Amino acid sequence: MTEIDPTIRAVEAVLFASPDPMSIESIRAHVGVTKGAVDIRAALETLEAHYAGRGIALVRRGDRWHFQTAPDLAHLLRRDREEARRLSRAGIETLAIIAYHEPVSRAEIEAIRGVAISKGTLDVLMEAGWVRPAGRREVPGRPLIYATTPAFLQHFGLTTRRDLPGIEDLRAAGLLDPVDLALERMEDEDDRGATESRTDD
Missing domain, CATH: 1.10.10.10 (Winged helix-like DNA-binding domain superfamily/Winged helix DNA-binding domain)
Structure with a gap:
């Protein structure tokens, strides 16, 4: 041997x-x-x-x-019974935004979603062990910022965040409506802002 x-x-x-x-x-x-x-x-x-x-x-x-x-x-090994608690649509969208934009503040999440999020939504994600506070943004008010955890990668079978599917993949699967529209709108606004800035110069 x-x-x-x-x-x-x-x-x-x-x-x-x-x-x-x-x-x-x-x-x-x-x-x-x-x-x-x-x-x-x-x-x-x-x-x-x-x-x-x-x-x-x-x-x-x-x-x-x-x-x-x-x-x-x-x-x-999968249990026959369903999990007692499922993520709401708000929870799924919030988790997706954090995963793709981390670290991100509550205000930034709300800007992308276009609606306010309840404190309970973030609490559920943190209780699941998928999201954690990641410090504070160095801006007036010093808001908390959030990021994903190793448990998030483990649960979704990812090695790193680079393994997350691209926007085109998610759009094709119909998984980012209306979040993908909000992302595109923000990207368009950023592009317009950059163009206007260059014009002003």
Whole structure:
């Protein structure tokens, strides 16, 4: 039997036991090695290759790693009952705006949607673990700004925000009405503003 590198075994054990995705620094701290002494990233890549095509997979979400059920087998574990709470249309649109424009303030979300949002909408998204406060905008009033979380990437099967579908893809699927119209309107206004600015100069 081929002996397995003890570092790889340790990394595998730490990830298996963790309820949340872990960064390389977190893994290193749990394994108990100093930076540079052991190549944690190489161990992760070895494990990723080892689990490819199996019932569980080692995946990266943003800068964090975790084990999950192979996507093609997820249906075996899906519960028959529906989730007790579903996102409202306002919640879905707000989440989409934050994902594509983060970090973004409440006022900016409302400007894109064209209507006010209730505090409860953001609360639901934060309770779901998909949205988090990301500081304050350095403008008068210093409004809170919001961004997505690693849990958002994990839930929607994204490695990074760059994997989000483009506007054309969403429009073709009919998923951004009326949000896509608002985005286009804002882009047109920005273009007109830039043109007028150049004309004034």
